[in-house]
Amino acid sequence: MGPVNPASALAVARAALSFARNRPGEPAALIMTASPAQGRLINLMLKDLGAPPGLVLAGEPQAFNGWPRVPLVVLEPAFETPHQGHPWAWPTFGRWRMQLAWSLAVEEIWLAGREDWLRRLPASAPLAALWRSARQLMPTPLLKTQNGLQIISQARKEIWAFLPAPRADWWPAWEEPLLDAARRRLAVTILTAPPGPEDDSEFFSAALRRLGAHHCHVGLASGFPGFLAAADNLRLAWGAEGPDFQSGFLPLAAPFLAGILQIKLIIEKVGRRGGGLKSCRRCGRPLVLINQSQLRGLGDEQPLQVSCLGCHPPGRQRLDEMRDPFRDPPICGQDKRTPYQRVRQGRHQEVWACPRHPGGPDCPSYRVILGDCL
Numbered sequence: 001m002g003p004v005n006p007a008s009a010l011a012v013a014r015a016a017l018s019f020a021r022n023r024p025g026e027p028a029a030l031i032m033t034a035s036p037a038q039g040r041l042i043n044l045m046l047k048d049l050g051a052p053p054g055l056v057l058a059g060e061p062q063a064f065n066g067w068p069r070v071p072l073v074v075l076e077p078a079f080e081t082p083h084q085g086h087p088w089a090w091p092t093f094g095r096w097r098m099q100l101a102w103s104l105a106v107e108e109i110w111l112a113g114r115e116d117w118l119r120r121l122p123a124s125a126p127l128a129a130l131w132r133s134a135r136q137l138m139p140t141p142l143l144k145t146q147n148g149l150q151i152i153s154q155a156r157k158e159i160w161a162f163l164p165a166p167r168a169d170w171w172p173a174w175e176e177p178l179l180d181a182a183r184r185r186l187a188v189t190i191l192t193a194p195p196g197p198e199d200d201s202e203f204f205s206a207a208l209r210r211l212g213a214h215h216c217h218v219g220l221a222s223g224f225p226g227f228l229a230a231a232d233n234l235r236l237a238w239g240a241e242g243p244d245f246q247s248g249f250l251p252l253a254a255p256f257l258a259g260i261l262q263i264k265l266i267i268e269k270v271g272r273r274g275g276g277l278k279s280c281r282r283c284g285r286p287l288v289l290i291n292q293s294q295l296r297g298l299g300d301e302q303p304l305q306v307s308c309l310g311c312h313p314p315g316r317q318r319l320d321e322m323r324d325p326f327r328d329p330p331i332c333g334q335d336k337r338t339p340y341q342r343v344r345q346g347r348h349q350e351v352w353a354c355p356r357h358p359g360g361p362d363c364p365s366y367r368v369i370l371g372d373c374l
Contacts, residue, residue: 004037004260005078006228006253007238007246012076012112013045016056019072019108029072030104031058032097037260038078039063044252061097064104073105076112077127098126151247152177155231158187160263162224165193166207168200175207182214189267191221194288194309212276219270219277220309223291230254262304262319269322270306281325281371285310289319317369325371326352333362342368 012031020028033039042058057064058076075097101109111118111130121128152159159181163174182188190211195204211218227245228238233255239245258264270289272278277286290305304319332338332354340352340363352372354363 004035004041004257006041006236006257007226008076008078008112009038009041009253010045010246010248010250012074013042013049013051013056013058015110016072016074017046017049017051020051020055023071023107025071026054027057027070029056029074030064030067030070031056031074031076032061032064032101033058034060034077036060038076041253041256041260042076044256045250048248048250048252061100065100067104069104069106071105071107072110073101073108074110074112075101075127075130078112094126098130149173149177151229151231151235151237152181154235155181155186157232158189159229159231160189160258161191161227161229162221162261163190163192163227163229165195165199166204168203171203171207175210178211178216179214182211182216187217188214189217189219189263189271191219191224191266191289193222193224194220208277212272215275217267217271217275219266219289220286221289221291230258233258265319266304269319280308280310283308283310290316321367323366323369325369326366326373328373330354330366332356333364334360340366 016029016031023029031039031042033042036059039059046056046058109130111127111134113131118128118131121131159178161178166175178188178190188211192208195201208218226239228236230236234249234251235247236250236254236257237245237247266289270278270287279285280287285308288307288309290307305316306319306322307316329339329341330352331340334357338354338356341355342350343353343358345351350368352366352368354360354365357363359365
């Protein structure tokens, strides 16, 4: 998962929509995003907010190359930990985007982002120059501020949440609603950051054990900052800290965000049947889901990885390639009899391949992992 930020997406969507409704013309505002996923998320939020079709459009800058001029252009890089090294911050890449924004904007150009990371941009980056020249700051428009725990009580089928490591100052307020949801037999998935040096490891372990005892899917995850929770893939709530969150009913954006976060795949690969933490096959310590800090490809399509808290040096595996070890060789998908063979691929890797139909649609290859039969 690359630069996808629901809080920034909603703030930009609301602000641009408010501006555009007072301006004639279609479209009245363009929102340039740093990833295709962020653009799609903003477009879905605009629909959830009731925006007239075509009034505000979001997408990558190249999507608007050659467009007619519009009243407002928004630069929305969605930088967030750990993805603060996106090419938008680099002078060469950022300069072209700034030039395109200037060529399209008739009245105003907005730069979306938090002051703390804007101040850390390279001094030569065009986004930093735009930030330094800004004459005023516009506060973040909220969809609705409420106690973030309310969406848990509103859930009827499932809840998923990314949370910081449980601490005594805020966890008790979250734990009881989550356990109550589990007692109501809702599907509850909780991913928390691993405990840091300043955290109480005993409190942390006890909190996760209680969730596991109530059959909640529990996992450790790094690279997902702040609080983010969803109920029934209809309601979202998020925030940095404290009891109050931005929240809202977003029936189009919420399931899209769940897909970007790969919630179903996380439950399938990292969730433990019956609840609790899933452990590493080599060392027995808990697995950790990792949102990579180095962007690859389009940024929002890079695979999540899995490591653990015990192995040294720590190994990493792609989430979508995780599986249980083969007790017996896989069988040919066509004749249902011929066993797969282990084949060397490259210098340091082996794969299971069908000897009759290698790479065929019914006979995919599998990377050999620790514990596979010989």
